[in-house]
Amino acid sequence: MSRGPAKRALFFLHVPKTAGATLTGILSNRFATRDCLHLYDGPAPDLSELERFRYVSGHLSADFLDKFENPPFAFTFVRDPIERALSSYSSARSQPLKSDPPFLMYGRGPEAYERIRDYSRLAQTCSIEEIIDRAPEIATEYFGNRQARALCASSPEGGDERLEDAIQALERFDFVGVTERMDESATLLARRLGWTEFTPVPRANVTATRLRRDQVSPSAMDALLELNSIDRELYPYALSLYEHRVAEWSADSNAGDPSAEVDDAPPVSDLRFGEAIQGAGWIGRERTGDGPYFCWIGHTASARVDLAGDGTADRVVVEIAHAVDPAILQTLRITVDGNAVQHTLMESDGAVLASAPLKRRFRRRGRVLRVNLKLDHAARPRDVDLSNPDNRELGIAVRRVALLPT
Numbered sequence: 001m002s003r004g005p006a007k008r009a010l011f012f013l014h015v016p017k018t019a020g021a022t023l024t025g026i027l028s029n030r031f032a033t034r035d036c037l038h039l040y041d042g043p044a045p046d047l048s049e050l051e052r053f054r055y056v057s058g059h060l061s062a063d064f065l066d067k068f069e070n071p072p073f074a075f076t077f078v079r080d081p082i083e084r085a086l087s088s089y090s091s092a093r094s095q096p097l098k099s100d101p102p103f104l105m106y107g108r109g110p111e112a113y114e115r116i117r118d119y120s121r122l123a124q125t126c127s128i129e130e131i132i133d134r135a136p137e138i139a140t141e142y143f144g145n146r147q148a149r150a151l152c153a154s155s156p157e158g159g160d161e162r163l164e165d166a167i168q169a170l171e172r173f174d175f176v177g178v179t180e181r182m183d184e185s186a187t188l189l190a191r192r193l194g195w196t197e198f199t200p201v202p203r204a205n206v207t208a209t210r211l212r213r214d215q216v217s218p219s220a221m222d223a224l225l226e227l228n229s230i231d232r233e234l235y236p237y238a239l240s241l242y243e244h245r246v247a248e249w250s251a252d253s254n255a256g257d258p259s260a261e262v263d264d265a266p267p268v269s270d271l272r273f274g275e276a277i278q279g280a281g282w283i284g285r286e287r288t289g290d291g292p293y294f295c296w297i298g299h300t301a302s303a304r305v306d307l308a309g310d311g312t313a314d315r316v317v318v319e320i321a322h323a324v325d326p327a328i329l330q331t332l333r334i335t336v337d338g339n340a341v342q343h344t345l346m347e348s349d350g351a352v353l354a355s356a357p358l359k360r361r362f363r364r365r366g367r368v369l370r371v372n373l374k375l376d377h378a379a380r381p382r383d384v385d386l387s388n389p390d391n392r393e394l395g396i397a398v399r400r401v402a403l404l405p406t
Contacts, residue, residue: 005070005071005259006070006259006261007070007071007072007073007174007257007259007260007261007262008054008070008072008261008262008263009051009053009054009055009056009068009070009072009073009262010027010054010055010056010072010073010075010193010262011056011057011064011065011068011072011073011074011075012024012027012055012056012057012058012074012075012076013057013060013061013062013064013074013075013076013150013151013173014057014058014059014060014076015059015076015077015078015079015084015146015147015150016059016088016146017079017084017087017088017091017146018076018077018078018079018084018147018179019077019079019179019182019203020057020077021204021284022182022201022202022203022204023077023177023186024038024057024284025202025204025282025283025284025285026186026198026201026202026280026282026284027055027057028055028057028284028285029265029276029277029279029282029284029285029295030055030195030264030265030276030277030278031054031055031265031276032274032275032276033274033275033285033293035052035053035054035055035276036053036054036055036056036057037050037053037055037056037057037058038057038058039056039057039058039059039060040058040059047067050067050068050069051068051069051070054262056072059150060150061149061150061151061152061153062150062151062152062153062169062170062172062173063153063169065172073174073175073193073257073259073260073262074172074173074174074175075173075174075175075176075177075189076150076151076170076173076175076176076177077176077177077178077179077185078147078176078177078178078179078234078235078238078239079147079178079179079180079235080179080180080235081145081146081147081228081231081232081234081235082213082221082224082225082228083179083180083213084146084147084179084231085142085143085144085146085224085227085228086128086210086211086212086213086216087210088142088143088146089123089128089131089142089143089211090209090210090211092119092120092123092124092142093123093124093211094209094391095120095389112156115138115141115157118135118138119138119141119142122134122135122138128143128211128216128220128224129216129217129219129220131143132220132223132224132227137157139223139227140157140158140159140227141156141157141158143224143227143228144158144224144227144228144231145158145161145227145228145229145230145231146231147166147231147234147235148161148162148163148165148166148230148231148234149161151165151166151169151170151234152165152166152169153169161230162230163230163233163234166230166234167234167237170234170237170238170241171241174192174257174259174260175188175189175192175245176238176241176242176245177189177242178238178239178242181242182201183199183201185242186198186199186201187199188246188249188255191249191255191256192249192255192256192257192260193256193257193260193262193264194256194257194260194264195264196264196278196280196306197280198280199280199281200280200281200300200302200303201280201300202281202282202283202296202297202298202299202300202303203298203299203393204283204284204298204392264278265277265278265279266278266308267306267307267308267368268307268308269307269308269309269310269313269402269403270400270402270403270404271305271307271400271401271402272292272293272399272400273285273292273293273294273295273398273399273400274287274292274293277295277305278305278306279303279304279305279306280303280304281297281298281300281302281303281304282295282296282297282303282398283295283296283297283298283392283394286397291321292321292399292400293399294321294322294397294398294399295397295398296322296392296394296395296396296397297373297375297378297394297395297396297397297398298378298392298393298394298395299378299393300378301374301375301376301377301378301395302372302373302374302375303372303373303398304370304371304372304373305370305371305401306368306369306370306371307368307369307371307401307402307403308366308367308368308369309362309363309364309365309366309367309368309369309403310365310403311363311364311365311366312363312405313358313363313402313403313404313405314357314358314363314404314405314406315355315356315357315358315403315404315405315406316334316336316341316355316356316358316369316371316401316402316403316404317353317354317355317400317401317402317403317404318334318343318353318354318355318371318373318398318400318401319351319352319353319398319399319400319401319402320351320352320353320354320396320397320398320399321350321351321397321398321399322396322397323352323395323396323397324378324379324380324381324384324394324395324396325379325384328375328376328377328378328379328395328396329345329352329396331375331376331377332354332373332374332375332396333373333374333375334354334356334371334372334373334374335371335372335374336356336358336362336369336370336371336372337362337369337370338370338372339359341356341357341358342356342357343355343356344356351399358403369403371401373396373398375395375396377395378393378394378395379393379394379395380392380393380394381394
């Protein structure tokens with residue numbers, strides 16, 4: 001069987017509230033920041049250089065695939081439509097009101113911003129039942145058939161999406177994951193790409209207090225079911241597609257996609273977190289101003305990187321940019337290839353350095369060493385400081401891990 005054209009870029013169609021913040025974080029971490037294009041916030045991007053990016057993601061629609069000159073490896077995730085709607089409402093309700101919208105959907109005009117602001121205001125003050133009753137147009141846009149519309153490239157306001165179009169678009173994707181089976185889906189995605197696995201998968205953008213189905217009135221639930229009439233048919237089709245493909249790949253001795261030529265992050269001896277990170281357990285990178293990039297260890301309380309020995313290094317150094325609580329930093333444990341190493345802490349250049357000696361057997365040039373960082377627990381910044389709105393579970397933020405000579 002002839003193989004199609006090589007796919008050397010990765011494209012993620014991120015439907016809101018399908019755990020996409022988690023996914024785009026762990027995926028983009030495998031690329032250098034300069035190689036990533038995130039179509040969320042900010043002015044309309046210049047797409048004339050689209051082909052130079054190796055990872056592209058955003059709240060887009062399936063027809064964005066047509067903008068690539070060379071086809072990318074495309075993937076998306078689906079979620080139970082009622083759970084997605086309840087998550088959307090809960091997230092909007094839990095976020096502080098902002099003068100600017102939380103995200104930009106590529107290709108949408110200024111009127112979309114006003115609708116986002118209206119939705120945020122309503123979520124702050126109204127129950128989901130009241131929004132459905134008082135603002136049916138808002139309910140349609142944010143609660144109903146959002147997945148089908150993203151696939152169909154239909155009007156964001158809803159009304160012209162069709163199941164047949166959504167299914168046809170879904171089948172264009174090389175991989176379709178399932179939010180409710182996140183860890184399994186992430187593992188399978190890594191195998192299809194021929195990459196090292198992403199586990200443990202750190203959850204990002206998780207709403208602490210989320211509206212549950214049993215808290216929704218029967219009349220509101222009926223309305224949500226009606227608003228998602230197409231997504232409720234699309235979701236089981238996507239599940240069936242997922243199961244069929246998994247069975248097909250599992251029967252193959254090599255689960256990798258032969259057309260995917262998207263290189264994984266290579267191990268290096270001195271890893272700064274604005275570069276491609278060969279590792280797992282890290283929440284998507286951040287930075288303060290123009291400072292160095294860093295990644296948090298999240299609720300998993302564990303993360304790792306793979307480093308390439310250069311034959312001269314006799315210590316491993318971890319640069320820690322932030323700790324959500326100093327007490328958490330004191331619980332840090334470092335292992336190298338599963339062997340515990342004793343580290344010391346000192347302050348340097350606006351960071352805390354954790355430095356541990358390497359035994360001679362770890363110093364061979366070309367040997368890849370797995371450095372694991374483990375904490376006893378994580379904490380929510382808002383629980384440590386009531387004025388901090390950050391509700392994520394976080395531990396420490398790391399900006400560099402390196403094998404260095406004394």
